[in-house]
Amino acid sequence: MKTNYSLLLRIWHWLNVIAVTGLLGTFFLRKTFLSWKDNSNIIIEKLSSYGIEVSIEQAKAVAKAIRAPMWEWHIIFGIMLAILLLLRLFILWKEKGFGYDHDKSMHMRLVYNGYKVFYAVLLFMAISGIILTWYEPLGISKDFAHSIKEIHELIAWVVVIFVPLHIAGVLMAENQDQKGLVSKMISG
Numbered sequence: 001m002k003t004n005y006s007l008l009l010r011i012w013h014w015l016n017v018i019a020v021t022g023l024l025g026t027f028f029l030r031k032t033f034l035s036w037k038d039n040s041n042i043i044i045e046k047l048s049s050y051g052i053e054v055s056i057e058q059a060k061a062v063a064k065a066i067r068a069p070m071w072e073w074h075i076i077f078g079i080m081l082a083i084l085l086l087l088r089l090f091i092l093w094k095e096k097g098f099g100y101d102h103d104k105s106m107h108m109r110l111v112y113n114g115y116k117v118f119y120a121v122l123l124f125m126a127i128s129g130i131i132l133t134w135y136e137p138l139g140i141s142k143d144f145a146h147s148i149k150e151i152h153e154l155i156a157w158v159v160v161i162f163v164p165l166h167i168a169g170v171l172m173a174e175n176q177d178q179k180g181l182v183s184k185m186i187s188g
């Protein structure tokens, strides 16, 4: 078990929590309260009750315009995640690896390999997200960007599943054989 987390790694961890929570939060809002499909229906129904008829296209444009400022936060948190991943590479280089190697038990190997898979997932999300944001200046076709978006959206579910599993795993370890694990990620 790693005994101490460096200050840099601890700051990185909590900034990463903010970035991933922001990304998942904006994803959640896009699919629920700010879904253009639901909101365009509301716009059509409400306006129609006032005697104003609008087309589906017009209602869709209004619903998307309402969603747009919220979605800008997805890009802001996304850029934050991409910068954090670069910082993580720097920490890996500075600290000469993950520092996971001393615990050879089957359980901890599984946990640490899980983290490595999660880093790979985040890296994929960051690269695909950057491509989606700047596909035009990058010279990528709209069709190809659309395919990337579908994979980006699918892999997002891995993040959705990982986060509660990670929190549950850490809390279980804290209550079993790794007392103080949570405070070690806060105060070292």
Ligand code: HEM
Binding pocket: 020, 023, 024, 027, 030, 074, 075, 077, 078, 079, 081, 082, 122, 125, 126, 127, 128, 129, 130, 132, 133, 149, 152, 153, 156, 157, 159, 160
């Ligand atoms: C934990 C990481 C991330 C998660 C869970 C996530 C989640 C998602 C999901 C679910 C969608 C599809 C939304 C939909 O079409 O309904 C999406 C789209 C998108 N994401 Fe991410 N994302 C992540 C990282 C990023 C990053 C790092 C960036 C950019 C720097 C980014 C930029 C975008 C863009 C531009 C779209 C397309 C939006 C559109 O078509 O209007 N994402 N993301």
